Amino acid sequence: MSLSVTLTVYxxxxxxxxxxWDAASEKYGDQNTSQIKAPxxxxxxxxxxxxxxxxxxxxxxxxxxxxxxxxxAINSFLSNILMGAAMLFILAAGAVGGRLLPRLxxxxxAAVLVVVAADWLLSGDLIQPATIALVIVSTLLLSGALVLPxxxxxxxxxxxxxxxxxAATVFLAVRSGFLQGTGxxxxxxxxxxxxxxxxxxxxxxxxFGIRFFxxxxxxxxxxxRVYAQPIMKKLYRDDQISALPFLLIMTALVAIMIANHSLGxxxxxxxxxxxxxxxxxxxxxxxKGLEIV
Amino acid sequence: xxxxxxxxxxxxxxxxxKFVSLLLMAISPMALLMLIVAIIMFFDDYGSHQRMxxxxxxxxxxxxxxxxxxxxxxxxxxxxxxxxxGRERFEKLDWRYYPEASVQESKTLTTGDQVIVRYANQLxxxxxxxxxxxxxxxxxxxxxxxxxxxxxxxxxxxxLYPEVMLFALVEDVFHYPASKIKxxxxxx
Numbered sequence: 001m002s003l004s005v006t007l008t009v010y011x012x013x014x015x016x017x018x019x020x021w022d023a024a025s026e027k028y029g030d031q032n033t034s035q036i037k038a039p040x041x042x043x044x045x046x047x048x049x050x051x052x053x054x055x056x057x058x059x060x061x062x063x064x065x066x067x068x069x070x071x072x073a074i075n076s077f078l079s080n081i082l083m084g085a086a087m088l089f090i091l092a093a094g095a096v097g098g099r100l101l102p103r104l105x106x107x108x109x110a111a112v113l114v115v116v117a118a119d120w121l122l123s124g125d126l127i128q129p130a131t132i133a134l135v136i137v138s139t140l141l142l143s144g145a146l147v148l149p150x151x152x153x154x155x156x157x158x159x160x161x162x163x164x165x166x167a168a169t170v171f172l173a174v175r176s177g178f179l180q181g182t183g184x185x186x187x188x189x190x191x192x193x194x195x196x197x198x199x200x201x202x203x204x205x206x207x208f209g210i211r212f213f214x215x216x217x218x219x220x221x222x223x224x225r226v227y228a229q230p231i232m233k234k235l236y237r238d239d240q241i242s243a244l245p246f247l248l249i250m251t252a253l254v255a256i257m258i259a260n261h262s263l264g265x266x267x268x269x270x271x272x273x274x275x276x277x278x279x280x281x282x283x284x285x286x287x288k289g290l291e292i293v
Numbered sequence: 294x295x296x297x298x299x300x301x302x303x304x305x306x307x308x309x310x311k312f313v314s315l316l317l318m319a320i321s322p323m324a325l326l327m328l329i330v331a332i333i334m335f336f337d338d339y340g341s342h343q344r345m346x347x348x349x350x351x352x353x354x355x356x357x358x359x360x361x362x363x364x365x366x367x368x369x370x371x372x373x374x375x376x377x378x379g380r381e382r383f384e385k386l387d388w389r390y391y392p393e394a395s396v397q398e399s400k401t402l403t404t405g406d407q408v409i410v411r412y413a414n415q416l417x418x419x420x421x422x423x424x425x426x427x428x429x430x431x432x433x434x435x436x437x438x439x440x441x442x443x444x445x446x447x448x449x450x451x452x453l454y455p456e457v458m459l460f461a462l463v464e465d466v467f468h469y470p471a472s473k474i475k476x477x478x479x480x481x
Contacts, residue, residue: 098461211458214328217448218455227455230463 012196023102155228
């Protein structure tokens, strides 16, 4: 990887981490980062802007400098340092500390399920009509069960829903070749940025997935189910919004995925990964500034 | 007298129960670490086995090898042979892949005995397998039991005492059991 590609990957990692931090900050009532409480652009939005401009200047400079012994030495140094720092940060702040985990509602989970199912169906890996029908029917049933009820689910139901969300996310991470892609070196700059962002997102959810699976399995004992309420308060939100915006957004998203599959604008795994990130962090969240529904 | 004895036994049982509970709770952080290590080791063993199968299947090569040294207690030997390119190879022959009868047979092997081995063309693959028991090597799933046992014990401990996993998700988690007990009593 050239220095500019390395810098672009880590710009993606950094901006995604900032965005996750910002999306998760509401549950901590942090005045400095919460988009609900802050009157203007939040501190994380400002830091993101400054980071983007600085990152673009550095990427431009490294492109201008080209490949030589100096940029190769800087690249090697940065690759090792930044990879370790990024992984440690995602593990400590995200999977252990929970500061990078935005709260989700039923609509986020249903949207991710639809995207993962659409990606799987469009990939052509499913040949048997029975399997295709099973995937379509189970996705529709699960999404319907999540979106249609107008009463908040119980804490134990929330644990199960969140577990389904994590399973779908990890499944997409494995299927899209993200885990194998960590050894990839030939990126264009936009691909490098998307790789950096998806690396942060998937690493976070794969690590937290292991932890949450253990937590969920401990709830097999009734005495441990009392923990479901405080845990899900940090991970789940009870926004009961209308199903119509959900239907419109998901129809548009699936139409884009089908069009991309037919016309080949971008690698389908990149589009699916971005769609899952958007469904988790942007759509169906009553956030000032980033409000979509 | 009998009432006192019954009371003492009850107290002893309660103390033991409390002691075991505290012990399991105290070792639960270690159980979490052990579980992670077991999962990593499982994937490492699984990956090594798969890579070895790919290397051995690439070109089916066999040779008559001479036993250099054997360690029956640790269930492996070292063998020496010339490969198809005439290169002298010195490789490990692990008996853990084979059934007990083959392992018992292996214990009779001494330095200088000959065995037919299947080896990989790649030089970095430093392990050979018995050509006659190749299918058993392919079917080997020992790593499931080796790591699975440890992982299962740790998992059960974490199901019983999940507090260590709730750090940063539940406020003041180590004082939570008090209200937990109260809540369970209330529901009863």
